Amino acid sequence: MTAVLPSAYTVRPPAKEDAQALLELVSDYNTPVIGFADYTLEDAEDQLTEPGFDPSTDGWLVYDGSRLVGYGAVFGKGDHRQVELDLVTTDLAIETYLFERILGRAEEFARMYGHPSIQLDAVNYQLDAARRDRLAGCGFEPGTTFHRMRIDHAGPVAVPEVPAGVTVRRGAPDEAGQRAGHAVLNDSFKGQFGFTPRSFEEWHAAQENFSAFDWSQLTLLELDGEVVAIRSCTNQFVEDENCGYIGRLGVLEKARGKGLAKFLLRDQFALDAAAGRAGTILHVDTNNPTPALGVYLSVGMQPVLVMEVLRREVTA
Structure with a gap:
């Protein structure tokens, strides 16, 4: 009806x-x-x-x-x-x-x-x-659960040491860097709940349209000359909570276990604290096939809000 x-x-x-x-x-x-x-x-x-x-x-x-x-x-x-x-x-x-x-x-x-x-x-x-x-x-049936994680910055935060053999590329103003970041994003998030790989053109257009983002907020990590990790941040929580936001953090499978994710987290904490932000926020899928939640808890982040994803199959 x-x-x-x-x-x-x-x-x-x-x-x-x-x-x-x-x-x-x-x-x-x-x-x-x-x-x-x-x-x-x-x-x-x-x-x-x-x-x-x-x-x-x-x-x-x-x-x-x-x-x-x-x-x-x-x-x-x-x-x-x-x-x-x-x-x-x-x-x-x-x-x-x-x-x-x-x-x-x-x-x-x-x-x-x-x-x-x-x-x-x-x-x-x-x-x-x-x-x-x-x-x-x-x-609709339960799909997964996301936690909004937050860490507060009461003062300056120590800048972490860059892992051995890693080169940090801050900002991606050129197409080559953007394409490298896009490739790592699609590869590192492959198979995770709700993630849909997009072409470079579609992803780039979405980034350009997002008013809280600019390419200086994309950080890449290189290991042996290859981009193996990405951190994409935005200002979407600055207006209402004065917090930095890590929208995506991904590490290629072959580069995991080397402390790259923790470095990227602590590095952003230091950047946000230096910018006068009250804290840093991100979202994590609690059913993530990687041990992401444990990583975030280990660096001092705590859950502050829980969101559920409910899913229904729709036939053509």
């Missing part, structure tokens, strides 16, 4: 100009659940302009008069075997309506990319048990 909205509601595609209204909607939803917005105006603008996201087909805004009361969107990367949904509203009728739109678009993705089925993922704060139950009622 197709969900129908009350006649007073209107629906239209989103645009960058809707970022402020989206920020207010997300803040009004998140604050009662976790105590803060966990979202900024730049986050909203980046989301609405993400390369590959077509607002005319992949997003919906629901208005009650002039007030935004619902937002739904579906995002795909690479070969679209796995896509992600975003759905924000406090009205269950609107939620049902938007979920049907999202599910229909996910089915279209499966047909467009020639897959018999694809995975549709939803991220949920663990504290939001009511939403988890509603998603379960729509066929």
